[in-house]
Amino acid sequence: MELARPEELGFSPARLARIRPILQGYIDRKQYAGVISLIARRGRIVHFETTGMMGLENSKPMRRDSIFRIYSMTKPITSTAVMMLLEEGRFRLADPISRYLPMFREMKVYTPRGADFDLVPARREISIHDLLTHTAGLSYGFDPNSYVDELYRQKIWAVRETHPDITLEEVVTEIAKLPLALHPGTAFRYSVATDVLGYLVQVVSGKTLDVFFKERIFDPLSMSDTSFWVPPEKIGRFTSTCGPDENGDLKVIDDPATSAYTRPTRNFSGGGGLVSTTEDYLRFCQMLLNQGRLGNTRLLGRKTVELMFANNLAPDVPYPDAGYGFGLGGSVLLNPALSKRPGSVGNWGWGGAANTKFWIDPHEELIAILMLQFMPDSLYPVETDFFNLVYQSLVD
Numbered sequence: 001m002e003l004a005r006p007e008e009l010g011f012s013p014a015r016l017a018r019i020r021p022i023l024q025g026y027i028d029r030k031q032y033a034g035v036i037s038l039i040a041r042r043g044r045i046v047h048f049e050t051t052g053m054m055g056l057e058n059s060k061p062m063r064r065d066s067i068f069r070i071y072s073m074t075k076p077i078t079s080t081a082v083m084m085l086l087e088e089g090r091f092r093l094a095d096p097i098s099r100y101l102p103m104f105r106e107m108k109v110y111t112p113r114g115a116d117f118d119l120v121p122a123r124r125e126i127s128i129h130d131l132l133t134h135t136a137g138l139s140y141g142f143d144p145n146s147y148v149d150e151l152y153r154q155k156i157w158a159v160r161e162t163h164p165d166i167t168l169e170e171v172v173t174e175i176a177k178l179p180l181a182l183h184p185g186t187a188f189r190y191s192v193a194t195d196v197l198g199y200l201v202q203v204v205s206g207k208t209l210d211v212f213f214k215e216r217i218f219d220p221l222s223m224s225d226t227s228f229w230v231p232p233e234k235i236g237r238f239t240s241t242c243g244p245d246e247n248g249d250l251k252v253i254d255d256p257a258t259s260a261y262t263r264p265t266r267n268f269s270g271g272g273g274l275v276s277t278t279e280d281y282l283r284f285c286q287m288l289l290n291q292g293r294l295g296n297t298r299l300l301g302r303k304t305v306e307l308m309f310a311n312n313l314a315p316d317v318p319y320p321d322a323g324y325g326f327g328l329g330g331s332v333l334l335n336p337a338l339s340k341r342p343g344s345v346g347n348w349g350w351g352g353a354a355n356t357k358f359w360i361d362p363h364e365e366l367i368a369i370l371m372l373q374f375m376p377d378s379l380y381p382v383e384t385d386f387f388n389l390v391y392q393s394l395v396d
Helices: 019-028 071-087 128-132 147-162 168-177 193-205 209-218 232-237 278-289 302-309 382-392
Strands: 034-041 044-052 108-113 116-121 241-244 250-254 324-326 331-333 348-351 357-361 366-371
Touching: 019 034, 019 044, 019 382, 034 278, 034 382, 071 128, 071 193, 071 209, 071 278, 071 302, 071 348, 128 193, 147 168, 168 193, 193 209, 278 302, 278 357, 278 366, 366 382
Parallel strands: none
Antiparallel strands: 034 044, 034 366, 108 116, 241 250, 324 331, 331 348, 348 357, 357 366
């Protein structure tokens, strides 16, 4: 995409210049190794900067084509694949997932009873819409005080660690054996729902998820560096994931030389398995901002994207972050004042576990992407800083 002069797109060059010092500050304080920040508007890039290094184990400066583990920024891509199949008439959003994945029939819900618990039949089946909105009653294993989440840690995550050759089908089959944390449709609970949707794409399309992504999304959008693994010829561009050590200093927690992401996998995680670059993800975002089209390539219809960008949660199902709702595959900004961030009503986006972040602002025709590799993802307020920096620089 073309790099434009800031004034041509309504940005102040002096205000854009505030971005680098703030991000450099995180690096100087040894909180992050390196960062990429990008802003595009009306189909042109207005800001694209690299700051710091690709990791701690070498002296490679961050580069524009560095490859990142995008973790949950995989979810909008999987959700797009689901909506592409929906447009082909392969299923309906209200369909029970068990119609296509029979292992999800007759799900039970964990129900505490004093010091004990019951497993009661779900009041209704899980729908495809429930999975897209994280209202299916599934979980992730994050809550240390949840019995259901402990089962996820034992039966899903521990097994994935000890059995690297496990397939997506095997993972989803194990998910279906676990009790639900909530009755479907009753609450938002972030979960492995998008991994289940990835398997739905496999079953309905007849292609493994990696092949479907490549043939139907990545190749048409020229996303040549987005995949479920990093091949040998690209490892030199693969960043390190860092985290805090016991003293709060940086340490490498996933080295490119030994990372599981450098080996092919059969567990194509639609919820968090992809690696990508800033420019690749920009092309995906621009397709959505263009209401399903990039250049001469159309992946989705206009009204489908509008539905994805709308708040799909029922009035009695609140989203946990103030001022936001949830669409099909990403969060939706409903009230900037309540969110305590600048932005526009209708902003749609998501982030990944290693602090990657993007959002699309249809009102301002704007895309913002932040790429770095640090876990945990909420230790430092870089996301909030980036929101503020982007919008304070927009003057026209």
